[in-house]
Amino acid sequence: MIEVKPMEYEAVIGLEVHAELSTKSKIFCSCTTEFGGQPNTHCCPICLGMPGTLPVLNRKAVEYAIKAGLATNCTISLFTKQDRKNYFYPDLPKGYQISQYDLPLCKDGYVEIETENGKKKIRINRIHIEEDAGKLVHSEYGNYSFVDYNRTGVPLIEIVSEPDISSAAEAKAYLEKLKAILQFIGVSDCKMEEGSLRADVNISVRPKGSKQLGERTEMKNLNSFRAVYRAIEAEVARQIEVIKSGGVIHRETRRWDDAKGESYPMRSKEDAQDYRYFPEPDLPPLIIKKELIERLKNELPELPDARKQRYISEYGLPEYDAGVLTSSKELSDFFDEAAKVSTNVKAVSNWVMGDMLRILREKNMEIAEIPFSPAYLAKLVALIDKGVINGPTAKKVFEEMFDTGKDPETIVKEQGLEVLNDESVLLEVVERVIQENPNSVADYKKGKKKAIGFLVGQAMKATKGKANPQLINELLIKKLEG
Amino acid sequence: MKLHEYTISQLHDLISKREISVPELTRYMLDRIESLDSKLECYITVTEKQAMEQAEKVQKMIDEGTLNSPLAGIPMGIKDNICTRGIPTTCASKMLSNFVPPYDAHVVKKLYDNGAVLLGKLNMDEFAMGSSTESSHFKKTKNPWDTERVPGGSSGGSAAAVAAGEAIYALGSDTGGSIRQPASFCGCVGLKPTYGLVSRFGLVAYASSFDQIGPLTKTVTDCALVLNAIAGHDPMDLTSSRRQHPDYTKALVNDVKGLKIGLPREFIDDSVQKDIRDAVLNAVKVFSDLGAQCEEISIPIMEYVVPTYYIIALAEASSNLARYDGVKFGYRAANPKDMLDFCMRSRSEGFGTEVKRRILLGTYVLSSGYYDAYYKKALKARTIITREFNKAFEKYDIIIGPVSPTTAYRIGEKINDPVQMYMEDIFTVPVNIAGLPAISIPCGFDSKSLPIGLQIIGKRFDETTVIRAAYTFEQNTDFHKAWPSLNE
Numbered sequence: 002m003i004e005v006k007p008m009e010y011e012a013v014i015g016l017e018v019h020a021e022l023s024t025k026s027k028i029f030c031s032c033t034t035e036f037g038g039q040p041n042t043h044c045c046p047i048c049l050g051m052p053g054t055l056p057v058l059n060r061k062a063v064e065y066a067i068k069a070g071l072a073t074n075c076t077i078s079l080f081t082k083q084d085r086k087n088y089f090y091p092d093l094p095k096g097y098q099i100s101q102y103d104l105p106l107c108k109d110g111y112v113e114i115e116t117e118n119g120k121k122k123i124r125i126n127r128i129h130i131e132e133d134a135g136k137l138v139h140s141e142y143g144n145y146s147f148v149d150y151n152r153t154g155v156p157l158i159e160i161v162s163e164p165d166i167s168s169a170a171e172a173k174a175y176l177e178k179l180k181a182i183l184q185f186i187g188v189s190d191c192k193m194e195e196g197s198l199r200a201d202v203n204i205s206v207r208p209k210g211s212k213q214l215g216e217r218t219e220m221k222n223l224n225s226f227r228a229v230y231r232a233i234e235a236e237v238a239r240q241i242e243v244i245k246s247g248g249v250i251h252r253e254t255r256r257w258d259d260a261k262g263e264s265y266p267m268r269s270k271e272d273a274q275d276y277r278y279f280p281e282p283d284l285p286p287l288i289i290k291k292e293l294i295e296r297l298k299n300e301l302p303e304l305p306d307a308r309k310q311r312y313i314s315e316y317g318l319p320e321y322d323a324g325v326l327t328s329s330k331e332l333s334d335f336f337d338e339a340a341k342v343s344t345n346v347k348a349v350s351n352w353v354m355g356d357m358l359r360i361l362r363e364k365n366m367e368i369a370e371i372p373f374s375p376a377y378l379a380k381l382v383a384l385i386d387k388g389v390i391n392g393p394t395a396k397k398v399f400e401e402m403f404d405t406g407k408d409p410e411t412i413v414k415e416q417g418l419e420v421l422n423d424e425s426v427l428l429e430v431v432e433r434v435i436q437e438n439p440n441s442v443a444d445y446k447k448g449k450k451k452a453i454g455f456l457v458g459q460a461m462k463a464t465k466g467k468a469n470p471q472l473i474n475e476l477l478i479k480k481l482e483g
Numbered sequence: 484m485k486l487h488e489y490t491i492s493q494l495h496d497l498i499s500k501r502e503i504s505v506p507e508l509t510r511y512m513l514d515r516i517e518s519l520d521s522k523l524e525c526y527i528t529v530t531e532k533q534a535m536e537q538a539e540k541v542q543k544m545i546d547e548g549t550l551n552s553p554l555a556g557i558p559m560g561i562k563d564n565i566c567t568r569g570i571p572t573t574c575a576s577k578m579l580s581n582f583v584p585p586y587d588a589h590v591v592k593k594l595y596d597n598g599a600v601l602l603g604k605l606n607m608d609e610f611a612m613g614s615s616t617e618s619s620h621f622k623k624t625k626n627p628w629d630t631e632r633v634p635g636g637s638s639g640g641s642a643a644a645v646a647a648g649e650a651i652y653a654l655g656s657d658t659g660g661s662i663r664q665p666a667s668f669c670g671c672v673g674l675k676p677t678y679g680l681v682s683r684f685g686l687v688a689y690a691s692s693f694d695q696i697g698p699l700t701k702t703v704t705d706c707a708l709v710l711n712a713i714a715g716h717d718p719m720d721l722t723s724s725r726r727q728h729p730d731y732t733k734a735l736v737n738d739v740k741g742l743k744i745g746l747p748r749e750f751i752d753d754s755v756q757k758d759i760r761d762a763v764l765n766a767v768k769v770f771s772d773l774g775a776q777c778e779e780i781s782i783p784i785m786e787y788v789v790p791t792y793y794i795i796a797l798a799e800a801s802s803n804l805a806r807y808d809g810v811k812f813g814y815r816a817a818n819p820k821d822m823l824d825f826c827m828r829s830r831s832e833g834f835g836t837e838v839k840r841r842i843l844l845g846t847y848v849l850s851s852g853y854y855d856a857y858y859k860k861a862l863k864a865r866t867i868i869t870r871e872f873n874k875a876f877e878k879y880d881i882i883i884g885p886v887s888p889t890t891a892y893r894i895g896e897k898i899n900d901p902v903q904m905y906m907e908d909i910f911t912v913p914v915n916i917a918g919l920p921a922i923s924i925p926c927g928f929d930s931k932s933l934p935i936g937l938q939i940i941g942k943r944f945d946e947t948t949v950i951r952a953a954y955t956f957e958q959n960t961d962f963h964k965a966w967p968s969l970n971e
């Protein structure tokens with residue numbers, strides 16, 4: 002009998018990420034880009050594509066897109082143009098989307114992610130600008146639909162990766178990195194739940210080691226990082242299953258149903274749309290000046306990777322901690338502000354990663370909603386370091402800060418939470434504890450050194466936790482031994 | 484002389500001297516439309532109430548001395564593909580028969596600022612697609628010189644109204660000859676400005692990279708006056724030029740001495756009706772006699788201009804007209820089965836035959852598998868054609884020729900032969916391809932006493948030389964003085 006080793010497969014994954022740019026106004030008119038609002042209140046004749054209207058390009062959107070390109074190591078095109086992508090759908094007012102076809106604004110970039118096997122570069126094929134479409138709202142009462150054009154014309158960038166991603170985990174890491182970068186440079190708020198960040202995933206599998214690409218499917222309707230992760234896991238498994246059972250993968254677009262954890266074919270290659278791209282005649286080609294690119298480059302803030310390196314080299318934080326702290330701009334900014342005014346950055350980092358994230362989770366709060374300034378956290382750490390309060394008290398004070406937003410010093414003063422360091426006072430307490438607990442004293446004297454812990458606890462209790470435990474310990478030993 | 488026969492500058496004089504009031508003049512024009520338009524069918528919408536209100540307002544401003552424009556109080560008409568706030572703008576289509584724009588086109592705003600009085604919206608080929616105004620959904624405009632014949636198109640309503648005195652002047656739009664050809668058929672002056680000189684904001688797009696709005700007037704002087712008012716940069720149209728435009732009335736100089744004029748031999752070959760050739764050659768003689776240097780030249784790419792134009796124009800049109808899906812405005816099919824049926828039937832029922840033909844052709848040339856063979860090749864041809872004209876303009880100040888190979892033909896005569904109709908755009912479309920300015924002015928009459936137009940083509944943004952040559956020709960000939968009899 003010949004033993005056949007089961008064939009092993011690997012996944013080849015590419016992502017197309019759409020991020021809404023956080024410009025104040027839309028890409029071709031002056032309507033607001035604000036999320037929400039009553040249906041069809043954020044539109045005008047231009048974004049509704051009314052006859053005779055023309056698009057006027059919002060330069061800010063171009064600048065934001067260039068920043069995104071620079072932050073992801075792309076080359077910025079000095080000559081670029083916009084094109085029409087033609088298709089009919091009621092949420093697309095003009096019957097075409099103004100996008101970019103063969104001359105994207107940014108190309109050939111990459112971002113670096115952490116994987117199980119260390120760092121990995123995910124190459125970016127291109128980033129182009131385009132306009133968002135509206136939204137169909139299907140009626141609950143009858144066989145008809147409504148259209149809300151508020152989102153129509155909100156500027157988008159589409160970031161197309163090379164198929165360099167090999168697993169769901171890598172895809173998630175890539176998305177998280179992109180999100181952090183776009184947030185750091187302030188060009189998108191990347192809220193997946195509001196649709197300001199969306200991802201389509203191209204997936205194929207092939208025998209491990211093979212150089213040839215398998216036929217791919219495209220997965221749509223992925224509304225969270227978790228959905229991206231699950232959809233990739235499921236689709237890779239499905240494709241391997243199909244191939245193993247002798248089937249073939251067909252080029253098709255599939256729709257992910259997150260509730261069911263399954264995907265369904267939406268349309269096949271045969272009825273793939275012919276978008277009939279051609280240059281947008283209403284918009285002259287875009288000439289990007291080198292000076293503009295230079296200016297935008299100089300405007301770029303510190304990016305997540307650089308900041309992470311700084312935390313490691315300057316603050317001596319472990320790589321893992323630095324990674325967590327720089328995973329979101331808000332978290333990182335909060336930490337930065339606190340660290341700037343602290344002499345014990347490691348402790349600040351522990352507080353941020355530990356108690357702060359826990360409390361935010363428990364209270365279901367955003368970092369932006371924290372009612373005190375980061376400097377107060379630095380102050381809290383300083384109070385501990387100076388021995389003004391002890392650890393357990395500090396935890397209580399921190400909780401209090403989330404409730405009242407007060408300065409930790411004020412909380413400590415108002416509630417008299419300072420550590421008791423006065424030896425004469427503590428001596429009295431120690432003597433009383435020895436008197437009141439003869440059994441423990443006896444145990445200690447018999448050599449049960451652990452009994453000291455109980456006695457310290459009693460002394461702490463008597464001082465409502467304010468005593469300096471170190472000092473209590475010393476005084477107790479002195480008394481008992483002496 | 485009757486009031487409707489006056490030019491803008493003559494009426495401006497009368498109004499300034501208080502010999503006539505703006506409301507009187509407006510009333511006169513409305514009455515003329517009332518009595519004549521059932522025969523000529525130039526107007527789709529007559530804005531009587533707005534016109535009279537506007538006339539009162541303008542008169543008041545003139546009296547107060549706050550309005551001092553040569554166009555103040557002059558009644559005019561606007562082609563129905565140029566948006567007018569609160570006034571139906573139909574593009575002569577069933578699709579937009581109920582469309583009332585909530586905004587004015589840039590040119591409309593400019594004319595209003597100059598105190599213009601709008602009489603109404605003028606008939607045209609549906610969505611400006613045609614050269615006879617026969618594809619209008621609403622009516623067929625008649626040529627004032629022979630009401631059995633077409634006025635040309637697509638700005639046929641504009642040209643006929645000016646020629647018949649139903650408007651003192653009019654605005655049209657020219658994508659492939661749509662101002663110049665009807666101007667030549669109706670014996671008036673029609674200018675297609677350089678692409679980018681006049682804002683397209685509010686002009687319902689047919690082919691965005693060719694479309695330009697321009698004036699139709701009785702004389703070259705009037706043409707310069709209207710052009711002065713409508714030209715200039717508009718931040719709402721990114722294809723509109725930022726350059727400062729000159730005062731075009733400064734170009735009204737009766738002098739062509741030393742002007743270098745090229746006459747392409749391809750423009751006067753056998754395909755051109757003989758009396759048109761003769762009229763053009765006569766024009767050459769007029770210019771030569773006045774001291775211009777006329778030479779025959781060759782523009783060898785003429786056989787490619789019509790296909791190049793139609794491929795690019797229809798590709799753009801197929802996309803520009805995609806917005807008419809029944810969802811947001813315009814015609815909407817009744818009782819749709821589903822979304823697809825809704826969109827398809829709204830379009831099938833809302834568009835006319837010629838529009839559908841052009842959308843299909845445009846969709847075809849952009850389709851994958853055909854894009855390279857048609858659209859891409861046409862873009863290359865466009866570059867070459869533009870270069871050929873620029874090359875000619877290195878040696879010549881203007882190029883002259885006929886506007887159309889024929890004079891006005893009978894209604895219904897060519898409507899069933901679209902290719903023949905497309906081919907007759909041969910002398911006008913290269914101007915749009917290259918984005919050049921060109922004017923049509925009366926230069927004679929054929930054996931049936933139908934007007935013949937002379938086309939004068941200039942360098943980009945050199946309307947000044949075009950106007951100077953046209954003005955000189957006009958000052959030294961009498962063709963523009965003829966008036967259709969209309970059996971009045």
Ligand SMILES: [Zn+2]
Nearest residue numbers: 030032045048
């Ligand atoms: Zn808008």
